[in-house]
Amino acid sequence: xxxxxxxxFNEETPxxxxxxxxxxxxxxxxxxxxxxxxxxxxxxxxxxTRDPVALRHFTRLAFDAGASKEQIQAAALMAFNTxxxxxxxxxxxxxxxxxxxxx
Numbered sequence: 001x002x003x004x005x006x007x008x009f010n011e012e013t014p015x016x017x018x019x020x021x022x023x024x025x026x027x028x029x030x031x032x033x034x035x036x037x038x039x040x041x042x043x044x045x046x047x048x049t050r051d052p053v054a055l056r057h058f059t060r061l062a063f064d065a066g067a068s069k070e071q072i073q074a075a076a077l078m079a080f081n082t083x084x085x086x087x088x089x090x091x092x093x094x095x096x097x098x099x100x101x102x103x
C-alpha cells in the first residue's frame with residue numbers, strides 16, 4: 001500500500017508538519033469544537049476549494065469521529081452556496097470513503 005500525502009509530507013518536512021499540527025491545535029484552543037464538528041467544517045471547506053486529497057482525509061477523520069455519511073454529505077453540500085461544481089466533487093468521494101470503511 002502506498003503512503004498517504006500526509007505521511008510523505010511528514011517524513012520529508014517534519015518541522016513543517018509539526019508546525020501545522022500546532023497551528024491546528026491553536027485554532028481549536030481549549031477544544032471548543034469537538035472532533036466531529038471540526039472535521040465536518042473541514043469537509044465543507046475542502047468541498048468548496050475542490051481539494052480531493054484534503055477532502056478524502058477529513059472525510060475519513062469525520063467518520064472516525066463518529067459522523068454519519070449523511071452528516072458528512074450535509075457538510076459537503078454547504079459548498080453549493082458557492083456553486084454546484086464545488087459540491088459535485090464531494091458526494092462521489094464521500095461515497096467512496098464510506099464504502100472503503102465498510103468493506
